[in-house]
Amino acid sequence: MTVRQTLFTCVVLTALLVGAVAGPAGATQAAEPPQPSLTVDLAADGDAQVTLVSTFDLAEESEAAAFDELRTNETARAAYEARYTDRWRAVADSTANRTGREMTVTNASLSLSRTNATGVATYTISWAGLATAEDRVLTLDEPFASNYTTDRQFRVRIPEGYTYESASPGPANATDGVLVYRSGTDLDGLSIVATSTASGVDGTPVQSETPTPVGTTGGSGPGFGVVAAVGALTAAALLTRRHE
Amino acid sequence: MRRTAPAVVALLLVASAVAVVPMAMAQQTETETNRTAGNDTAEPGAQLSGVIAVGEVELDGEVEDRAYGIRIAEANSSAAKAAVVAEQVNATERRVDALAAERAELEAARENGSMREAQYRSRVAALHAESVTAARMVNRTNETASGLPAETLEANGVDVTAIRSLSDRAQNLTGPETAEIARSVAGSDAGQPALPDRAANRTDAGSDRPAGETGPDRPTPDRSGETGSATATNETTSPDAQ
Numbered sequence: 001m002t003v004r005q006t007l008f009t010c011v012v013l014t015a016l017l018v019g020a021v022a023g024p025a026g027a028t029q030a031a032e033p034p035q036p037s038l039t040v041d042l043a044a045d046g047d048a049q050v051t052l053v054s055t056f057d058l059a060e061e062s063e064a065a066a067f068d069e070l071r072t073n074e075t076a077r078a079a080y081e082a083r084y085t086d087r088w089r090a091v092a093d094s095t096a097n098r099t100g101r102e103m104t105v106t107n108a109s110l111s112l113s114r115t116n117a118t119g120v121a122t123y124t125i126s127w128a129g130l131a132t133a134e135d136r137v138l139t140l141d142e143p144f145a146s147n148y149t150t151d152r153q154f155r156v157r158i159p160e161g162y163t164y165e166s167a168s169p170g171p172a173n174a175t176d177g178v179l180v181y182r183s184g185t186d187l188d189g190l191s192i193v194a195t196s197t198a199s200g201v202d203g204t205p206v207q208s209e210t211p212t213p214v215g216t217t218g219g220s221g222p223g224f225g226v227v228a229a230v231g232a233l234t235a236a237a238l239l240t241r242r243h244e
Numbered sequence: 245m246r247r248t249a250p251a252v253v254a255l256l257l258v259a260s261a262v263a264v265v266p267m268a269m270a271q272q273t274e275t276e277t278n279r280t281a282g283n284d285t286a287e288p289g290a291q292l293s294g295v296i297a298v299g300e301v302e303l304d305g306e307v308e309d310r311a312y313g314i315r316i317a318e319a320n321s322s323a324a325k326a327a328v329v330a331e332q333v334n335a336t337e338r339r340v341d342a343l344a345a346e347r348a349e350l351e352a353a354r355e356n357g358s359m360r361e362a363q364y365r366s367r368v369a370a371l372h373a374e375s376v377t378a379a380r381m382v383n384r385t386n387e388t389a390s391g392l393p394a395e396t397l398e399a400n401g402v403d404v405t406a407i408r409s410l411s412d413r414a415q416n417l418t419g420p421e422t423a424e425i426a427r428s429v430a431g432s433d434a435g436q437p438a439l440p441d442r443a444a445n446r447t448d449a450g451s452d453r454p455a456g457e458t459g460p461d462r463p464t465p466d467r468s469g470e471t472g473s474a475t476a477t478n479e480t481t482s483p484d485a486q
Contacts, residue, residue: 038296054300056307062318066310070303079438080303087295087430094288121303147362148289151297187289 033118036152036183042140042194044159046133049126050088053152056119067119071112081110081123088125095143096129103129136196138162145190154181162194287362294366294429298373305377306437312384322392326400329385329392333407336381340413343374347417365425369434372426375417376435382411 034053041049058064070076085108096103107126114120131140140156158164158177168191171179179192312332319325350367353359359367386407389397397404418426426434 052296054296054303056300056304058307060311062311062314063307065314066307069310069314070306076306076439080299080306083302083431083433083438084295084299087299090431091288091292091295094291098288119307121300123299143288143292146287146289147293147360147366149293149363149366151293 033115039155041157046131047128048130052123054121138194140192158194165193167192290362290366294369297370298430301373322396369426369429373435379414
């Protein structure tokens with residue numbers, strides 16, 4: 001191995017190791033504002049907590065000041081929270097009419113925060129009856145199945161004691177009970193099915209299975225980075241051997 | 245300020261529109277005839293998309309409105325205020341142009357069948373809300389301009405006639421059908437500030453001032469008071485058109 005080849009190999013290895021280790025960690029840095037998302041946290045009874053995260057570019061100082069002004073104005077914040085809740089209730093009513101299931105929306109909350117030049121609005125609600133829960137099988141479809149446009153990441157968290165059985169369309173990633181759909185995914189006809197892992201008589205949950213990731217993005221672990229690092233290490237070794 | 249997510253929506257929209265035909269906005273409002281809603285117009289997923297988009301537009305507009313007020317309040321002379329007005333008018337004009345283009349794309353996509361009726365309605369609801377915000381910002385600049393000397397406005401490139409023309413364009417972005425679609429998706433208040441008293445107070449204060457009246461050359465708080473609540477003590481009630 002020449003000095004040049006050694007240097008090349010070292011550079012490749014360093015870059016890959018940094019990517020494998022720092023990549024996932026960097027994605028969770030506290031200083032980074034969250035990305036826009038819609039998250040559905042399912043409970044075993046079919047109820048869900050729904051969280052909508054919206055972000056706003058606050059490039060100008062006056063915009064940041066205005067956002068802070070709104071953030072600290074409880075009257076205005078409460079007014080928007082009430083308006084949003086009225087609209088989400090209307091969506092729940094439409095969904096109930098379509099599915100024939102009883103649904104209610106409660107415990108709404110709108111919070112505003114700012115990270116540097118990004119304003120973040122987080123709206124959460126409790127949506128009773130969002131998914132069907134029958135015979136230890138949870139099924140989530142409406143309202144997302146009928147032309148919901150995913151203009152942000154869409155995440156569905158399966159409850160503890162349940163395992164992800166099937167999803168159509170399939171998510172980009174399904175890890176640790178969280179199904180992740182990329183922004184822009186066509187969710188028309190969405191159906192996500194999860195089954196209880198509880199064992200028969202006493203209902204004690206058995207160990208939850210962790211589905212194999214089916215996508216290439218959105219993973220919270222080091223999976224892709226490590227796989228890529230191993231593959232690249234092999235390639236670098238082969239390349240080095242060829243040059244010897 | 246711009247929301248980050250709707251940019252994605254715009255890209256999706258452009259990608260889905262097979263043929264894009266520019267249309268004059270006046271013509272668009274005339275073509276808003278008695279189109280019947282398709283069977284999928286009541287789809288809750290599309291409704292949810294519209295509700296989310298309209299809500300973000302409203303928060304975006306609320307911040308833009310307040311940011312404009314802050315800039316006016318910090319402008320310490322008539323000339324400085326006129327410069328803020330000119331900047332805002334230009335920004336709103338670009339916004340109206342973009343909305344007009346988006347509206348044309350929506351109509352084309354609807355006509356050529358590349359967009360489902362339910363998706364069209366959710367996007368139109370958001371566009372209506374954006375149009376309402378744009379019209380409100382035009383009114384805001386008009387209120388400010390009405391309190392500044394004509395020569396100061398002219399020196400800073402503010403054309404009052406052009407502002408009124410822009411107001412007409414912003415209002416023409418929506419028509420009866422658009423408003424009805426927005427109402428069916430997100431309610432009759434789609435695009436309006438969540439605290440209507442705030443806008444009403446500001447408009448009243450501005451309309452009391454004769455056009456061309458010279459305002460004082462000192463910072464003037466622009467954030468109209470949030471009425472009806474004792475918690476809004478950090479808000480002031482002075483209009484910006486001074």
